[in-house]
Amino acid sequence: MTVRLFVVLLLLVVSSCSRSGTSGERVFSLVPRSSPLHGTLTFDLLSDPKTFNPALAQETTSTQVLGYLFRGLTRISPYDGKIKPDLAARWRVDTSGRRVTFTLGKGLRWSDGVPLTAHDVVFTFNRVYYNPAVAAAVRDILMVDGKPFRVRALDDRTVEFETAKPFAPLLEELGVEILPEHLLAKAVDSGRFNTTWSVRTPPQEIVGTGPFRLEKYVPGQYIRFSRNPLYSPPPGLRGPIPGTLPYLDSVLLRIIPNQNSELLRFLAGKSDLISVSPSQVPVLSDAAKARAFRLLIRGPSQAEIFLTFNENPRAPIPPYKVDWFRNRLFRQAIAYALDRKAMINVIYNGLGAPVPGPVSPSNKEFFNPAVTRYHHDPERAKRLLREAGFRMKGKRLYDSHGHRVTILLMTNTESPERISMAQMVQAMVKPLGIRIRVVPLQFNMLSTMVLSSHQWEMLLFGLTGTLDPHGNATVWRSNGFLHLWNPGGKGPSAPWEAEVDRLFDEGVVTLDPIKRKKIYDRWQEIATWEVPMVDLVVPDAITAVRLTLGGIHPTPLGGVIPHISLVTQVSRLVLR
Amino acid sequence: MKTRAGAFVKTVGMAGVLLLVLGATSLFAEFLAPYRYDSVRFDLPYAPAVIPVWSHGRFWVPILEMTDSERRRYSPSGKRVPLHLFCQGESYRMWGVIHSSRHLFCAEAPGRIYLMGADLFGRDLFSRLLYGMRFSFLLSLIGVAISFSIGTIVGLVAGYAGGWVDRLLMRLSEIVMAVPGLYLLMGLRSIVPFGVSSTTITLIITGSLSLIGWASLSRVVRGLVMSLSGQDFVLAAVASGASPARVIFLHLLPNMRYYLLISVTLSIPAFIVGEAGLSFLGLGLSEPHPSLGNILSESQSLETMNSAPWLLGSGILIVILVVLFNRLGDVLREAGEGGPGGDRKT
Numbered sequence: 001m002t003v004r005l006f007v008v009l010l011l012l013v014v015s016s017c018s019r020s021g022t023s024g025e026r027v028f029s030l031v032p033r034s035s036p037l038h039g040t041l042t043f044d045l046l047s048d049p050k051t052f053n054p055a056l057a058q059e060t061t062s063t064q065v066l067g068y069l070f071r072g073l074t075r076i077s078p079y080d081g082k083i084k085p086d087l088a089a090r091w092r093v094d095t096s097g098r099r100v101t102f103t104l105g106k107g108l109r110w111s112d113g114v115p116l117t118a119h120d121v122v123f124t125f126n127r128v129y130y131n132p133a134v135a136a137a138v139r140d141i142l143m144v145d146g147k148p149f150r151v152r153a154l155d156d157r158t159v160e161f162e163t164a165k166p167f168a169p170l171l172e173e174l175g176v177e178i179l180p181e182h183l184l185a186k187a188v189d190s191g192r193f194n195t196t197w198s199v200r201t202p203p204q205e206i207v208g209t210g211p212f213r214l215e216k217y218v219p220g221q222y223i224r225f226s227r228n229p230l231y232s233p234p235p236g237l238r239g240p241i242p243g244t245l246p247y248l249d250s251v252l253l254r255i256i257p258n259q260n261s262e263l264l265r266f267l268a269g270k271s272d273l274i275s276v277s278p279s280q281v282p283v284l285s286d287a288a289k290a291r292a293f294r295l296l297i298r299g300p301s302q303a304e305i306f307l308t309f310n311e312n313p314r315a316p317i318p319p320y321k322v323d324w325f326r327n328r329l330f331r332q333a334i335a336y337a338l339d340r341k342a343m344i345n346v347i348y349n350g351l352g353a354p355v356p357g358p359v360s361p362s363n364k365e366f367f368n369p370a371v372t373r374y375h376h377d378p379e380r381a382k383r384l385l386r387e388a389g390f391r392m393k394g395k396r397l398y399d400s401h402g403h404r405v406t407i408l409l410m411t412n413t414e415s416p417e418r419i420s421m422a423q424m425v426q427a428m429v430k431p432l433g434i435r436i437r438v439v440p441l442q443f444n445m446l447s448t449m450v451l452s453s454h455q456w457e458m459l460l461f462g463l464t465g466t467l468d469p470h471g472n473a474t475v476w477r478s479n480g481f482l483h484l485w486n487p488g489g490k491g492p493s494a495p496w497e498a499e500v501d502r503l504f505d506e507g508v509v510t511l512d513p514i515k516r517k518k519i520y521d522r523w524q525e526i527a528t529w530e531v532p533m534v535d536l537v538v539p540d541a542i543t544a545v546r547l548t549l550g551g552i553h554p555t556p557l558g559g560v561i562p563h564i565s566l567v568t569q570v571s572r573l574v575l576r
Numbered sequence: 577m578k579t580r581a582g583a584f585v586k587t588v589g590m591a592g593v594l595l596l597v598l599g600a601t602s603l604f605a606e607f608l609a610p611y612r613y614d615s616v617r618f619d620l621p622y623a624p625a626v627i628p629v630w631s632h633g634r635f636w637v638p639i640l641e642m643t644d645s646e647r648r649r650y651s652p653s654g655k656r657v658p659l660h661l662f663c664q665g666e667s668y669r670m671w672g673v674i675h676s677s678r679h680l681f682c683a684e685a686p687g688r689i690y691l692m693g694a695d696l697f698g699r700d701l702f703s704r705l706l707y708g709m710r711f712s713f714l715l716s717l718i719g720v721a722i723s724f725s726i727g728t729i730v731g732l733v734a735g736y737a738g739g740w741v742d743r744l745l746m747r748l749s750e751i752v753m754a755v756p757g758l759y760l761l762m763g764l765r766s767i768v769p770f771g772v773s774s775t776t777i778t779l780i781i782t783g784s785l786s787l788i789g790w791a792s793l794s795r796v797v798r799g800l801v802m803s804l805s806g807q808d809f810v811l812a813a814v815a816s817g818a819s820p821a822r823v824i825f826l827h828l829l830p831n832m833r834y835y836l837l838i839s840v841t842l843s844i845p846a847f848i849v850g851e852a853g854l855s856f857l858g859l860g861l862s863e864p865h866p867s868l869g870n871i872l873s874e875s876q877s878l879e880t881m882n883s884a885p886w887l888l889g890s891g892i893l894i895v896i897l898v899v900l901f902n903r904l905g906d907v908l909r910e911a912g913e914g915g916p917g918g919d920r921k922t
Contacts, residue, residue, distance in 0.1 A: 280878075283878060349645055423864065424697065427618075
């Protein structure tokens, strides 16, 4: 009886193995379309957008969706990070560096036919982004020294921005979406703006200037965009083939809240584009030919994954632990104990890069190659710990007061890769006698613990990087709201923190690019020497793109689509 | 001696023997496993099985080399190390007491023996399964012991006392049964602060599983007690002035022992699956400690199934254990019904 059962079980296993082995039974071939124009782009989103109001959008799904509908005065070139005109055709910076005059493009119209004027720009800033009643996430970055920009319309096509001090990243920040005054003024006046243009608003009421219009949204199922016939492309944007922009007729985004099903749908030819994590590469690379797609590996992404320590003296954790964390030698010892190469090989299949510091090496304009690098050096780590007064007894590490070094390391459950990384950290510091216990928590709970109750010891976390180093001010300035290791601090708690504060204050008002780079170089040197954040590794950004699409170019900074309106659909997919 | 062993095998069947072997194997996991459960090799993620080969009068372990880190492909490097028996390897403390570093078999340092392949951190799946199986056995045996003590006592008291005691206890058991088990477990687990040791978590999982498990048993025991209480030999014992304890322990319990034994074996799988479910959801034993559930949860993504299908072995092991315990229950029941003393009355 049992023997028979075993045989059945064995057969089951063998048959399931052999079936998964022959994955190439479906082969796609490409049939060229008569014209590459009027095509459709289809891909999947992991979650529903939360709002269609660009001023309120915070998470990436909403901002991604709204990117097709709205435009700002400027845009950033995905190739080199340079500022390019978008709604503004040109601009002039006056000699004081505090006043910038923008001239809007000719014949700009909202998708409902109403002309776009400088008054829309003034409305967007003065009445929406700077309106304290509006929950605009971008308000903080649109300020200098806590003072908003002064925005004035000089005539219908000219608008002037004046800042209290010279503001280096001004042109970059002015990529924020411009909103239509004729539709939203009433909502602002009546105080209902925070509930306007929600996901329940009928799609034709969402009016923008982007290449597409919202056509239909079915929550939990799909979002469909159709081309905006009134779209006028930014100056200088020209496609390789004749035809009005956008080339595509529609974009269809399906909402598939599971990465496994997203991958399977892509393999089945149901979507054209998928962003791939390195661990998915083995599944995809074998199927690339049969399923008619290519894998574009674009090099290290901008994201930053790091370990940080609770250096907050008021935190409800044992004070002797805060003393360890405030000790630079301890932090450096941890940094030297980590084998980043192993992390890349294990977690990212070798498709990743170590992060040397707060600025990614792919950000060539600002990266400082002279930062302190932490190579895997366990002996040095042990030496640093001895120097800091820690003692090994047997296989355990004790501090000078006789406390055993045990640490809780928190990370968020949503990311299996971070949990794996935390487990590797745990295994790598074990030879130092440090015992780490990994605690995965849900993101919301984790952020409450870190930012409000301060009840944490060590944290493994990630942040998306920004191109302009000033974007790091929220993390590095001692009063920044993401100053994780000592949040809500009353000013700098160490001389080096005071210097970082000073550097950020200086960097934002320095317009000379060479001087500015020097300032941020110094910051990177301090950051990597003091290591309040021990940088780990980042995965390569990888996208799988179906061969049916045209207008796809991997760019170092902006994914594989340099501009959505240049995408074409050159062929159709046929199951052979 | 031989005949006694034969009789034992006959009573418990092949399933019982296999379970005994598996149990004994996992009991000596530290010695039988070539590596500790948390012994990592970051250079060998998802390495396939490395089986010793016989040549020149001894076993050799080939050394693997990663040839394609992107797809995690390995090939033998041509080098090999001899396999040693009863050798000194990683040190351990057997059952937390005996300090030793002797293993049944091990390969020298650069070489690594993986009987069933490795997981993401290059940890030996075979070793982890042994440790994980022990955890499942221990947890289910302790859990069953607790839930059966509660269930039997409640059932006996309710059935024998009757009246309001019976009603109170049975309503209580109904309340417990009405609570959806998985959610209760998740709730109980979330009360515990994070960062507690794995021993505490084990105790909590066991305790919470037993808290759910006793109710259904107590109802059946109560029914059995009620039907037995009407029988002549119990009436006679009561009439001759036997104390309730004497009646319960000498007359009632022995007559249900087969039933109890069978339901013990049949409820062990519930504990094994319960633990696996909790660990699968990330609520059970936390890494790096292995349990069948958390090893299985590693294998749930498409890419893991593609690169390391052997991690599903823990799922197969769960199925095997459950089937074996069910089979053991069947065998015991058949033996109880047909064998000598199956219906013996005291």
